[in-house]
Amino acid sequence: xxxxxxxxxxxxxxxxxRSLLGGMVSKGIFLTPRAGTPPPRIVETPSGMLNAIGLxxxxxEVVIRDYAPLWASWDFPVLVNVNGETVDEYxxxxxxxxxxxxxxxxxxxxxxxxxxxxxxxxGIDPAAAAAVTAAVRTRTRLPVWVKLTPAVTDITEIARxxxxxxxxxxxxxxxxxxxxxxxxxxxxxxxxxxGGLSGPAIRPLAVHLAHRVARAVSVPVVGIGGIATAxxxxxxxxxxxxxxxxxxxxxxxxxAIGRVVEGLRRYERLLAPPD
Amino acid sequence: MMEVVAPLVARREVARDMWVLGxxxxxxxxxxxxxxxxxxxxxxGPLLRRPFSVYAxxxxxxxxxxxxxxxxxxLLCGLRxxxxxxxxxxxxxxxxxxxxxxxxxxxxxxxxxxxxPLAARDARRLGLRVTWVHGARTQAELCSEAxxxxxxxxxxxxxxxxxxxxxDAMPDGQPGxxxxxGPNRMLAAVAxxxxxxxxxxxxxxxxxxxxxxxxxxxxxxxxxxxxxxxxPVYRADSIRWDxxxxxxxxxx
Numbered sequence: 001x002x003x004x005x006x007x008x009x010x011x012x013x014x015x016x017x018r019s020l021l022g023g024m025v026s027k028g029i030f031l032t033p034r035a036g037t038p039p040p041r042i043v044e045t046p047s048g049m050l051n052a053i054g055l056x057x058x059x060x061e062v063v064i065r066d067y068a069p070l071w072a073s074w075d076f077p078v079l080v081n082v083n084g085e086t087v088d089e090y091x092x093x094x095x096x097x098x099x100x101x102x103x104x105x106x107x108x109x110x111x112x113x114x115x116x117x118x119x120x121x122x123g124i125d126p127a128a129a130a131a132v133t134a135a136v137r138t139r140t141r142l143p144v145w146v147k148l149t150p151a152v153t154d155i156t157e158i159a160r161x162x163x164x165x166x167x168x169x170x171x172x173x174x175x176x177x178x179x180x181x182x183x184x185x186x187x188x189x190x191x192x193x194x195g196g197l198s199g200p201a202i203r204p205l206a207v208h209l210a211h212r213v214a215r216a217v218s219v220p221v222v223g224i225g226g227i228a229t230a231x232x233x234x235x236x237x238x239x240x241x242x243x244x245x246x247x248x249x250x251x252x253x254x255x256a257i258g259r260v261v262e263g264l265r266r267y268e269r270l271l272a273p274p275d
Numbered sequence: 276m277m278e279v280v281a282p283l284v285a286r287r288e289v290a291r292d293m294w295v296l297g298x299x300x301x302x303x304x305x306x307x308x309x310x311x312x313x314x315x316x317x318x319x320g321p322l323l324r325r326p327f328s329v330y331a332x333x334x335x336x337x338x339x340x341x342x343x344x345x346x347x348x349x350l351l352c353g354l355r356x357x358x359x360x361x362x363x364x365x366x367x368x369x370x371x372x373x374x375x376x377x378x379x380x381x382x383x384x385x386x387x388x389x390x391x392p393l394a395a396r397d398a399r400r401l402g403l404r405v406t407w408v409h410g411a412r413t414q415a416e417l418c419s420e421a422x423x424x425x426x427x428x429x430x431x432x433x434x435x436x437x438x439x440x441x442x443d444a445m446p447d448g449q450p451g452x453x454x455x456x457g458p459n460r461m462l463a464a465v466a467x468x469x470x471x472x473x474x475x476x477x478x479x480x481x482x483x484x485x486x487x488x489x490x491x492x493x494x495x496x497x498x499x500x501x502x503x504x505x506x507p508v509y510r511a512d513s514i515r516w517d518x519x520x521x522x523x524x525x526x527x
Contacts, residue, residue: 005487006486006487007486008485008486012484012485012486013484013486014276014484015276015277015278035497035498035499036488036491036499037491038491038493038499038518039478039479039490039491039492039493039499039518039519039520040478040479040520041479041488041489041490041491042479042480042481042487042489042490043479044321044322044323047322048322049322049323049481051481051487051489053487053488053489053491056488056491056499199322200322248322250482250486251323251324251481251482251486251487252316252322252323252324252482253316254278254363254482254484
């Protein structure tokens with residue numbers, strides 16, 4: 001699948017073999033439009049990139065009006081990544097998306113490191129994570145996935161709290177909070193000061209956390225973190241994930257997902273479930 | 276837009292430490308317009324692609340111009356003929372030329388020469404007179420390939436042409452259609468004098484295709500839009516220059 005924030009609303013990635021796509025998660029949205037953070041928003045680091053986009057987007061009504069009708073005609077499912085500054089906002093978003101043709105599910109983002117209110121703050125406390133999950137669960141019949149942050153002491157505690165609150169699946173993991181300084185100005189290189197680290201740099205960390213989550217819960221786990229090749233994806237599947245999302249790699253190679261899916265055929269025997 | 280695995284076929288130094296690299300990419304070469312760019316991937320190399328304005332284009336070859344400012348550009352400058360890169364392009368909006376309008380003035384500072392040979396080509400194809408005003412810190416850093424009906428130089432140390440920046444070397448009177456590229460600080464000064472000028476700006480960039488939202492450009496309408504898609508060419512007075520970083524530093 002395509003990871004949130006790396007495939008837009010499904011209309012912005014050229015040259016991708018969409019027949020190979022298992023699904024996509026939309027750019028994270030809020031109830032209302034958001035301008036996002038000022039530039040610089042991204043900076044490359046060794047084997048990775050830091051981003052602080054700030055969930056720029058048009059808000060849920062525009063997404064329902066302009067994009068959902070397209071999604072309804074596509075061959076793969078589209079989940080909407082939902083964000084709020086309060087528990088109620090998450091619930092309200094879930095309610096607005098319930099029953100909208102083209103929306104196959106919601107991915108609850110309690111792990112965005114690049115907003116001042118909400119976001120990751122809900123993902124670092126089991127009670128808050130459960131409250132958001134429950135608020136979404138009670139307001140929609142859609143499948144509810146919860147996207148976890150790696151920035152916690154014990155990710156299994158958060159994972160279990162979300163499962164008990166009604167999550168149908170868990171996405172593990174979002175970006176790691178990082179920082180980089182410009183040695184000429186002495187200032188952080190991102191205007192938001194910190195950003196989310198993604199790309200191959202985080203992959204072994206993400207594989208480990210996804211593995212811990214997969215062992216802690218019985219709902220499916222979707223592995224995310226630095227996947228660029230079929231071999232990378234296979235690692236997450238061996239770690240116990242039932243699906244994977246490809247993110248930053250799409251920025252480099254628009255057809256990264258197609259190559260991952262094709263390449264995974266080489267590992268069918270390795271990855272076959274035990275009889 | 277297409278992705279082309281392209282071999283390096285030409286390489287020359289056009290100013291001190293400033294290199295033109297030519298890649299065989301007929302599809303992109305045939306399609307590209309002045310002000311558009313290609314996003315270049317090097318393997319082995321840094322994670323992300325590197326965006327470059329197309330400097331010139333023949334029937335088969337796409338040229339870019341660069342200086343080694345970080346790891347990616349250092350590796351690109353070290354390429355040898357036959358070495359391959361992946362080019363994604365042509366990308367972005369490009370300059371709009373009015374063939375029925377007045378002549379064009381190209382205004383470039385330093386590496387801001389990047390889109391100008393193609394702009395001069397497109398302007399001449401429309402029958403427009405081309406004035407090119409080019410500035411650099413010193414004579415050795417002026418691009419040796421500037422060509423126009425009228426050519427004016429500026430150097431900050433006064434070693435050739437008018438002492439000062441390219442703006443100081445602008446001819447008196449009406450400059451016609453102004454196309455400018457250079458440091459964002461210079462483009463802000465262009466905006467103050469010629470609000471209708473078209474400026475090609477530089478930002479950090481991720482994907483180059485409009486999806487990552489990393490190349491945010493603050494517009495006077497209050498929104499951030501994407502240099503890679505709505506830009507990189509903008510009407511000069513449509514940008515909030517104070518909110519656009521004026522110096523980009525590269526470490527990877």
